[in-house]
Amino acid sequence: MGTDETTFPMDVGDEDPSSRPWNYRPEGYLVEIIADIREGERAQAALTQAGFAPKDIKLYTGKQILDNQVVYVGRRSVITKLVAWIFAEDVEGRELYLAYAREDRCAMWVRILDEGRVAKALRVLADFDCLHARYYSRDEEHDFQIS
Secondary structure, three states, X not given: OOOOOOOOOOOOOOOOOOOOOOOXXXXXXXXXXEOOHHHHHHHHHHHHHOOOOHHHEXXXXXXXXXXXXXXXXXXXXXXXXXXXXXXOOOHHHHHHHHHHHHOOOEEEEEEOOOXXXXXXXXXXXXXXXXXXXXXEOOOOEEEXXXX
16 A cells, blocks of 8 residues: 555545555554544654654544544445455454544554664653554564563
8 A cells, every 4th residue: 555654544534435444464663542633742752752653652632533534434445345345454453443432532643664663652642642543564563461
């Protein structure tokens, strides 16, 4: 899928009528669910200060997540639904993500193509009110318990 460096997996764009969310498996992204947008902005600043590029970090409010989902569901064709069913889209992950959005939690997506940098990002984010973390590697998802 051809995307530019400003496009993230959960972005809903006008150029693609099928939209993007849940339609493919993201690769090279750490997703942190954070208590609220203010805490997310603080976490984003800390990651930038730690050397992560601002273009590789994107925050979504709970409202943005829910609005994107409405647009995505409205655009899904029968074929898109069938493909998702055959290839078992990440229903559990989607439902967890949407549940946090309904609680007005914020999601921070961090593009990390070098899996070795995930630990550094998690260390930076340990000081913030993060509720859940998942890294989408090439072959699988890795969930991290946040306490």
